[in-house]
Amino acid sequence: MLLANADIDNSHALTERQQAVLDAALRLLVEEGDSLTMTAVARRASCSKETLYKWFGDRDGLLTATVQWQASKVRVASVDGRGLDLASLTASLESFASDWLKVISSDTSIALNRVAVGHAGSGKDNLGAVVLENGRFALARRLKPVLEAGRQAGLLDFTDAETAFRTFFGLVGRDVQIRLLLGDRLELTEAAIGGDAVRATQQFIALFGAKTEPRAL
Template sequence: MQVEAITIAGEEEITERRAAVLDAVLALLVEKGAAALTMTAVAQRARCSKETLYKWFGDRDGLLSETVRWQASKVRAGAYDRQHLDAGALRESLEAFAANWLSVISSQTSVALNRVAIGQAEALGGLVLANGRFAIGERLKPLLLDARAAGLIAFDDAEEAFRTFFGLVGRDVQIRLLLGDRPPLDGSTIADDAARAANQFLALYGAKQQPAKAG
């Protein structure tokens, strides 16, 4: 039987079976921590052979690398009609991105994975940045650029505009989570925080105002 492939925006196709293995890695990280993450343990949890894991991922570091990419791919900028982008659609897209990102980073799997990355910063730090923060920026910047072209917002630099929005969305949430705090992040709170971030961003970068400047 042919295995259906899951297509991730900007990423290669990942089969459902391979995705199940990556989800098994995340579950092990949450339940037992990085020390328990061995190829044997993953094979047992995912009900596959170690030979399959080595064939797909190379080694433990390769498995962790793809797990980082898999988790980061869950943050998406959302879909919008480029030809009919208006203020309402822009606000809706910004809020959807913010809510999606907050939901992902507040999950136990993201917290566990980020803690592993911090503990193995030399090996995984750059990978987490490249496939997390930097990749997410590249997914949202087209929306910002299209909104600028439509005269909805004004800015000089897309990276600076993204960093501003990213900061408005995240505030101190991620560092609090990594340090063991559990700020309230239920669905209603996330929706409210996403709307607040979008409102603040549009207040800063609205096209009728001067582009925001760093510093």
């Protein structure tokens, strides 16, 4: 499930109007990719270019603000790790997997990642870092406590949470993100995502499930 609002408040001091402008820019970014023009943003947002430059400095500033604005909106739900048994751990992992697949297959995520990848090439700003921080690394921060709790409860067995996380990440995402970014049509229905989430979770538990009985608490 996607949640508005988050621990890190990136909305800084954005007025309603500024947020509306960034939303317009975001929609345009999804539609036209990195080839959007300042004129187009101004027209779509019904504001003047002068205002865009006053608020965001330059084109890169606008792009960065747009990416951060979206990043502050989309977060993967965090899961409470207490009272954990195998069923609830499985459910949590499936939920994470499902949420993540929904995120990376969304038009918005694809557009943002494309722009960030492009800019990472000409390394003039840190859009890539922003996307990474609010995507892959945010997911890790949310998931690791769950994994640790699973280990504490004797349900999981691993030495390094980072390694375990990365395996889970791979089992869930597989080739989906790179294929979507490269323009492959990949219909991810609700049902397919659910199935993939279950499969990835089963595989993860097959690899990292504790061989012994769960520890009694």
